[in-house]
Amino acid sequence: MTQPVLALGCTAVTAAGSVWYLPALADLRAGADRPLSRRTAALACLTGWSTLAAVGLALLVATAWWVPAAVAALGGPAAGVLRIGAAVRRAGERREAARQWAQLPGLPLPAGSRGTRSVAVTAAVVPLMVTGLLLMIAGRGRPLG
Known part of the structure; x- marks a missing residue:
């Protein structure tokens, strides 16, 4: 898969994540009206x-695989560390x-409100996804183009 296609995929997913x-x-804009754990x-x-x-x-601009x-x-x-910190603060x-x-x-x-199970799942999934992306990119050993 070429870098522009991967960049387009990242852009589409980012737009959908709105x-x-x-x-x-x-x-964040609400400031002190929200608890610190929620802002974190x-x-x-x-x-x-x-x-x-x-x-x-980075996929669109750089030619080397290591940049993205x-x-x-x-x-x-x-992001994972911030999310774990927010969960600890919320507890x-x-x-x-x-x-x-x-x-x-x-x-x-x-x-009682919602449990912390979803926080633990989120905190575990984000680093795994990043690691998978890094292994996929590094496994090629050459530029993505």
Whole structure:
């Protein structure tokens, strides 16, 4: 597959991902109105999608295979680390909220919200996808063109 075709694929997927990165951008713009864990998760989302866009640009501009691989190797783990940090911060916020609710006399605890299973799956899948892309690109050992 030639580099322009891969770049077109990256562009199409990035455009389709707007259902995720536009709400994340709104969360960041809301600032202190959103919890810190939500803003960190939004930053992770934007980092991941901008990495994919940058990989597409690198595929279009560079002729060497290592350039898009380096972009993916930098951006993918950064997005994963930010997402894991957001999950850890969210768990701390939930513990604090549970502690505060427990201190209120005679009120029932709020119903539990969505579990953290999806966060763990996301945090595991992103590095695996980046590693797969790197192995696919590096396996060729020559320019993608």
